[in-house]
Amino acid sequence: MxxxxxxxxxxxxxxxxxxxxxxxxxxxxxxSSADPEIExxxxxxxxxxxxxxxxxxxxxxxxxAPIDWASGGLQACGILLPSLDPSTxxxxxxxxxxxxxxxxxxxxxxSEVFSAQWRYVPRTRYDKFNSKKGAKGxxxxxxxxxxxxxxxxxxxxxxxxxxxxxxxxYQEIGATLALSRLSERERGKLQEARMQVKMPLKPKExxxxxxxxxxxxxxxxxxxLPDPLLRAWDRWKSEYPDLxxxxxxxxxxxxxxxxxxxxxxxxxxxxxxxxxxxxxxRSIIRQLALSMALAERNNRxxxxxxxxxxxxxxxxSSNLTFLYQLPPTGSRxxxxxxxxxxxxxxxxIIDYTLSRLHIDNDANDATSKPxxxxxxxxxxxxxxxxxxxxxxxxxxxxxxxxxxxxxANNNWEGFHPHTNVLWLTYVxxxxxxxxxxxxxxxxxxxxxxxLGPAFENVSVDVKRAASQEVLRRWMxxxxxxxxxxxxxxxxxxxxYKS
Numbered sequence: 001m002x003x004x005x006x007x008x009x010x011x012x013x014x015x016x017x018x019x020x021x022x023x024x025x026x027x028x029x030x031x032s033s034a035d036p037e038i039e040x041x042x043x044x045x046x047x048x049x050x051x052x053x054x055x056x057x058x059x060x061x062x063x064x065a066p067i068d069w070a071s072g073g074l075q076a077c078g079i080l081l082p083s084l085d086p087s088t089x090x091x092x093x094x095x096x097x098x099x100x101x102x103x104x105x106x107x108x109x110x111s112e113v114f115s116a117q118w119r120y121v122p123r124t125r126y127d128k129f130n131s132k133k134g135a136k137g138x139x140x141x142x143x144x145x146x147x148x149x150x151x152x153x154x155x156x157x158x159x160x161x162x163x164x165x166x167x168x169x170y171q172e173i174g175a176t177l178a179l180s181r182l183s184e185r186e187r188g189k190l191q192e193a194r195m196q197v198k199m200p201l202k203p204k205e206x207x208x209x210x211x212x213x214x215x216x217x218x219x220x221x222x223x224x225l226p227d228p229l230l231r232a233w234d235r236w237k238s239e240y241p242d243l244x245x246x247x248x249x250x251x252x253x254x255x256x257x258x259x260x261x262x263x264x265x266x267x268x269x270x271x272x273x274x275x276x277x278x279x280x281x282r283s284i285i286r287q288l289a290l291s292m293a294l295a296e297r298n299n300r301x302x303x304x305x306x307x308x309x310x311x312x313x314x315x316x317s318s319n320l321t322f323l324y325q326l327p328p329t330g331s332r333x334x335x336x337x338x339x340x341x342x343x344x345x346x347x348x349i350i351d352y353t354l355s356r357l358h359i360d361n362d363a364n365d366a367t368s369k370p371x372x373x374x375x376x377x378x379x380x381x382x383x384x385x386x387x388x389x390x391x392x393x394x395x396x397x398x399x400x401x402x403x404x405x406x407x408a409n410n411n412w413e414g415f416h417p418h419t420n421v422l423w424l425t426y427v428x429x430x431x432x433x434x435x436x437x438x439x440x441x442x443x444x445x446x447x448x449x450x451l452g453p454a455f456e457n458v459s460v461d462v463k464r465a466a467s468q469e470v471l472r473r474w475m476x477x478x479x480x481x482x483x484x485x486x487x488x489x490x491x492x493x494x495x496y497k498s
Contacts, residue, residue, distance in 0.1 A: 042177075043181045045059075046359050047378060048377070048379055052167045052170045053166065054151060057173070057259070058220055060173045061173065061219050061220050066222035067220065068221075070223045070224070074228060076221075078118060078119065078217060079117070079145070080116070080118065080119060081116075084096065094231055094234075098235060101115060101116060101117050101142055102115070102229075102232050107158065107246045109161055110148055110159075112249060114229060114232055115144055117141070118262060119140060120139045120140065120141040141265075143262050143265055144262075144263045144265050145260060145262060146261040146263060148164050148261070150164040150165070150166065150168075150257055151166060152253075155253065157246075158247045159246055159247075168353070171355075171382060173218050175355050175357055176261060176352060177218065178359045179210075179357070180212060182212065182294070182299065183210040186209030186294060187209040193337060194207075201323070204319070205323060206320055208323060209324060209325065210290070210294050210295070211346070211349050212295070213266060213312075213349060213350045215261060216262040216263070220258070220259055221257070222254075222255065222258070223256065224250070225249050225252060225258075229249075230250055266313075266348030267312045267314035267346075269309050269312060270308040270309075273315075273345075275436065276438060277439060277442060278440075278442035278443045278446065280343045280344070280345050282343075283345055284311075284347050285431075285493065286495065287346065287347050288349065288424060288427065290326070292484035293327055295357070296417050296420065299358050299360070300357065300415040301356070301357040302356040302417065302419045304355055305351065305423075306420070306423035306424070310351040311350075312348040312350060313345055314346045316346070320346075322339065322340055322346070323338070323339050326495060327485050354384065355381075356381035356412065357379075357380055357381075358378060359380060361373070361375060361378060383412045383413075384405070396429060400422050400423060400426050417483035418482050418483065420484045421479065421482070421484065421487060425478060428478065443471065443492075444464075447471045448463060448466075448470075451467065475492075478492055
């Protein structure tokens with residue numbers, strides 16, 4: 001019988017998103033109709049493993065051997081690069097590659113993050129409106145390349161830390177692919193449900209379904225980092241010297257392995273995003289809670305690290321509406337399709353390094369499974385044993401880690417959906433305390449509108465005190481929920497109508 005995947009987290013250092021994202025990534029998507037062709041995230045057989053080997057990593061990516069960067073380059077990963085003459089001067093190379101969308105956009109303890117173009121066959125209207133037409137009529141999408149060196153204990157990562165272990169990487173690949181697939185399947189179900197009732201999507205309606213980052217591909221490569229990436233790294237270093245903390249990644253040996261995550265571009269982090277109204281803030285919380293509730297039901301999922309650096313925000317010039325499935329509750333025995341206004345913001349959930357989830361291989365693309373496979377016990381999780389994770393001070397983020405440990409009682413294999421509520425409460429508090437003061441004022445006005453006729457002729461001070469009590473009651477109701485599904489029922493989000 002296979003066992004749950006147990007990982008020990010030894011280091012967790014996050015960096016804020018970076019200014020280049022604000023300039024180059026928050027672009028308004030197209031709004032064209034659905035395309036019949038299909039391109040989906042493929043999820044192979046992913047059993048939880050205690051001992052992970054290189055062959056398991058390759059199999060998780062649908063490979064039997066690494067891609068040789070020396071012979072295939074980035075194009076072997078599906079990345080589109082401009083054709084270059086070998087005699088092109090270096091300064092022109094930089095300009096050509098930058099204009100083609102190849103640039104560095106961030107870095108972290110174990111990874112470098114770049115942006116590049118990807119040829120894409122969209123499945124749904126949601127997918128298509130995030131891409132654009134190329135010169136030859138194909139669909140092109142600007143994607144994020146998260147590149148992680150791994151498996152070489154004798155070579156450090158760019159920060160001087162040990163490279164990501166095979167077990168850590170297997171966990172991240174599994175969670176990324178499974179949640180991407182969950183989002184795709186949910187969008188397909190929503191689109192099909194609308195067709196069945198002969199109610200096509202409205203012109204500005206998108207079947208979002210879930211906000212987990214889409215993974216187009218994860219592949220394993222070998223060899224020194226390709227020159228176009230090094231040139232993009234140099235441009236970043238030149239433009240943002242104070243933000244570039246990693247060592248130039250030109251020191252890796254020919255035997256070095258890299259995992260390349262080709263991911264949907266999510267915009268900029270919530271930390272850096274402009275959020276100026278309660279409607280925008282509520283839209284973000286709604287999107288997060290609806291997505292987490294879906295993953296709780298389908299994968300018994302806990303993110304366990306949903307700080308505002310792991311929530312990306314994209315702004316649109318038009319006010320789209322997003323279609324979701326509202327879970328059953330109380331007298332409602334069936335899920336309900338709801339279309340909520342975006343208020344011109346969409347969020348994307350990223351980074352499942354600490355996450356806990358059950359991966360249902362019966363619902364994935366695996367065609368064969370060993371007879372010993374037990375689908376009820378296929379749990380991926382991280383054993384959070386590093387005490388430094390729980391000793392941080394100076395931000396409510398560190399309080400959440402401690403609250404999370406109390407909630408789980410150090411049983412990290414178990415399913416404790418209240419940890420998702422802890423992070424949603426953190427996000428709400430961050431927005432209310434660090435973004436525009438107008439957000440709280442607007443929320444207070446909403447609370448005042450709920451007071452009723454008994455407060456029509458009272459003084460301003462009495463009315464304000466009563467409104468503050470309503471707001472405090474809403475916050476208590478929110479924080480005391482047992483799961484994201486319960487959060488959706490909170491009066492503050494105003495999703496369930498009587």
